[in-house]
Amino acid sequence: MSAAVENTYGRAGERSLALPVATIWRNGLFAAGTWFLTAALSYGLPDVISWGATELFAIIMLAGAGIFLALSVTVHRLGGFGRTLVHYGPWFIVLGLWLAVWEVLTAKLGWLPKPFFSPPQGLLHVYLTDWDRLLICIAYTGRLWGLGFFSGILVGFAGGVALGWSKRFAYWGMPLLKLIGPVPASAWIPCTFFIFPSTFHASIFLVALASGIPVAILTAAGVSQVNRSFYDVARTLGADNRFLIFKVAIPASLPNVFVGIFMGLYYSFAVLVVAEMLGAKFGLGWYLQFNTAYSAYANVYAALIIMALICAGLVRLLFVARDRLLGWQKGIL
Amino acid sequence: MALALAETAAVDSIALDVEGVSHLYERDGGALQVLDNVSLTIAPGEFVALLGPSGCGKSTLLRLAAGLETAATGKVLEDGRPITAPNPDRILVFQDATLFPWRTVRDNIATGLEARGLLGTKGYRIDEVLKLVKLEGFADFYPHQLSGGMAQRAALARALVNDPKLLLLDEPFGKLDSLTRLRMQNELLDLWKSAGFTALLVTHDVEEALLLADRVIVLSDRPASIVAEIRVDQPHPRRRDDAGLVALRSQLLEKLGISHDV
Ligand SMILES: Nc1ncnc2c1ncn2[C@@H]1O[C@H](COP(=O)(O)OP(=O)(O)O)[C@@H](O)[C@H]1O
Ligand SMILES: [Mg+2]
Numbered sequence: 082m083s084a085a086v087e088n089t090y091g092r093a094g095e096r097s098l099a100l101p102v103a104t105i106w107r108n109g110l111f112a113a114g115t116w117f118l119t120a121a122l123s124y125g126l127p128d129v130i131s132w133g134a135t136e137l138f139a140i141i142m143l144a145g146a147g148i149f150l151a152l153s154v155t156v157h158r159l160g161g162f163g164r165t166l167v168h169y170g171p172w173f174i175v176l177g178l179w180l181a182v183w184e185v186l187t188a189k190l191g192w193l194p195k196p197f198f199s200p201p202q203g204l205l206h207v208y209l210t211d212w213d214r215l216l217i218c219i220a221y222t223g224r225l226w227g228l229g230f231f232s233g234i235l236v237g238f239a240g241g242v243a244l245g246w247s248k249r250f251a252y253w254g255m256p257l258l259k260l261i262g263p264v265p266a267s268a269w270i271p272c273t274f275f276i277f278p279s280t281f282h283a284s285i286f287l288v289a290l291a292s293g294i295p296v297a298i299l300t301a302a303g304v305s306q307v308n309r310s311f312y313d314v315a316r317t318l319g320a321d322n323r324f325l326i327f328k329v330a331i332p333a334s335l336p337n338v339f340v341g342i343f344m345g346l347y348y349s350f351a352v353l354v355v356a357e358m359l360g361a362k363f364g365l366g367w368y369l370q371f372n373t374a375y376s377a378y379a380n381v382y383a384a385l386i387i388m389a390l391i392c393a394g395l396v397r398l399l400f401v402a403r404d405r406l407l408g409w410q411k412g413i414l
Numbered sequence: 415m416a417l418a419l420a421e422t423a424a425v426d427s428i429a430l431d432v433e434g435v436s437h438l439y440e441r442d443g444g445a446l447q448v449l450d451n452v453s454l455t456i457a458p459g460e461f462v463a464l465l466g467p468s469g470c471g472k473s474t475l476l477r478l479a480a481g482l483e484t485a486a487t488g489k490v491l492e493d494g495r496p497i498t499a500p501n502p503d504r505i506l507v508f509q510d511a512t513l514f515p516w517r518t519v520r521d522n523i524a525t526g527l528e529a530r531g532l533l534g535t536k537g538y539r540i541d542e543v544l545k546l547v548k549l550e551g552f553a554d555f556y557p558h559q560l561s562g563g564m565a566q567r568a569a570l571a572r573a574l575v576n577d578p579k580l581l582l583l584d585e586p587f588g589k590l591d592s593l594t595r596l597r598m599q600n601e602l603l604d605l606w607k608s609a610g611f612t613a614l615l616v617t618h619d620v621e622e623a624l625l626l627a628d629r630v631i632v633l634s635d636r637p638a639s640i641v642a643e644i645r646v647d648q649p650h651p652r653r654r655d656d657a658g659l660v661a662l663r664s665q666l667l668e669k670l671g672i673s674h675d676v
Binding site: 313 | 477480481482500501502504505506508510512514515516517525526528529530556557558572573576
């Protein structure tokens with residue numbers, strides 16, 4: 082105890098005299114370096130064509146470099162958040178380098194020309210000038226995706242349980258599912274137009290289909306693969322069919338269901354562009370198409386980055402949910 | 415331990431009658447006969463051990479008694495009534511513990527009560543049986559966190575919490591190390607004495623059969639038929655070097671087809 086206290090005091094004393102190398106986050110320093118490099122290149126060299134927010138980009142990179150510089154001595158005092166930062170240190174360095182290369186090849190040398198490529202400040206310019214429209218698009222896409230994805234995985238899950246549980250259901254359902262599964266979403270557009278009252282409903286259907294089918298297939302496989310002895314055990318303990326389905330089959334197949342939901346999440350994002358072809362007036366998919374048509378590729382990249390970030394965030398949430406629900410699996414997998 | 419059980423209404427036991435039972439499994443093409451005209455009568459509260467070569471049909475006989483299958487020919491009766499479906503009065507403890515991996519030890523044990531909507535009235539029994547099998551400190555553990563012996567004890571507790579009148583045990587200690595097995599055998603014996611259920615134990619361990627059972631039944635190779643029946647009258651606790659038991663042991667080994675003493 083007292084030794085520990087002494088130790089802390091000793092360290093503190095050391096720090097006030099000269100910063101000991103051990104407490105410096107080296108990768109943080111390097112990251113500050115690469116980010117500063119990008120800032121200097123952006124500001125110092127002339128752009129081949131005007132892109133708008135060049136100075137702002139340089140300022141942001143400079144601020145980032147400053148933050149990393151500050152973090153390089155303080156990060157160890159930030160607890161869990163600090164450890165996360167330290168873990169991603171190499172990424173921050175490479176990100177700075179990558180931005181520098183990107184900047185030079187596009188804005189400064191023009192080797193990757195307009196309109197097909199855009200330097201970072203081009204994207205920044207899009208966010209600055211078009212943020213209101215992007216926000217509306219995110220909201221529209223969020224509504225479409227939320228309705229489609231959740232109804233899709235719900236129906237897919239229920240259908241999958243039925244397919245995996247009931248032989249008769251599987252007899253009729255499995256071949257249909259196998260036929261429907263590989264059909265690309267765009268092939269559904271003609272009949273969805275006919276079946277659904279509005280294009281919005283048709284779009285929801287496409288997203289639901291994309292997310293529901295993998296969930297259905299994996300749930301069905303999971304339920305049908307449940308170890309028979311679990312049913313035997315439950316039956317000798319007095320379980321009825323309802324108990325067998327809800328308390329044995331479903332929990333036992335939950336790991337599979339989650340794999341299906343992960344796949345459904347990716348498919349649902351991939352299908353958004355197609356779904357928003359159906360006469361949508363806003364939405365990220367629509368934004369992508371609209372700007373592709375006008376060769377405004379900077380806008381396309383800007384929207385793509387937003388979609389990727391949202392998707393990554395949702396995947397992360399799903400992982401958290403899975404770890405909550407499937408804590409019992411630790412050590413089995 | 416005895417107290418815990420005494421609190422509950424005295425567990426009554428049932429008689430099990432197997433009358434001329436033969437059983438087949440359908441296999442692609444032909445049928446596989448596993449039981450051939452097996453008849454045996456087990457009195458309420460009796461402890462019977464079944465010995466036999468592996469694959470002869472011992473587990474099948476237990477599944478019939480549990481009501482998980484129906485005999486192709488012959489009758490399986492509890493107290494004279496035909497057994498047609500599983501019932502928590504007759505509980506089968508499987509060879510592997512077969513705990514539900516997504517349920518904690520407590521929830522595994524609660525399964526039977528939950529399935530029959532008895533958690534409210536009989537829920538207190540869970541803590542009793544946890545104590546009984548010495549797992550009270552592990553109630554919130556998941557099965558993957560348990561050792562083999564603990565898992566098997568949890569499986570036993572999951573059966574006992576329902577106060578079964580007939581306990582069917584399918585090589586319950588087969589996969590345990592020898593020390594754990596000895597301990598578990600003694601625990602099972604104590605439980606049987608205090609709870610008073612009828613017990614039918616399948617084992618491939620001749621000593622286990624002799625240490626525990628009132629009667630040992632030897633089955634032939636598939637299709638199984640009864641080749642010998644031996645009564646064990648030695649009082650508990652039995653010593654494995656008891657002269658009478660040693661004699662019975664070589665007798666049983668002979669019946670199993672191992673002529674000289676191993
Ligand atoms: N559900 C089943 N379908 C087909 N054959 C089975 C089935 N269950 C068991 N068998 C076969 O019946 C025979 C007896 O099995 P079992 O009763 O488990 O033997 P034991 O428990 O004595 O080792 C074995 O040959 C086994 O392969
Ligand atoms: Mg067996």
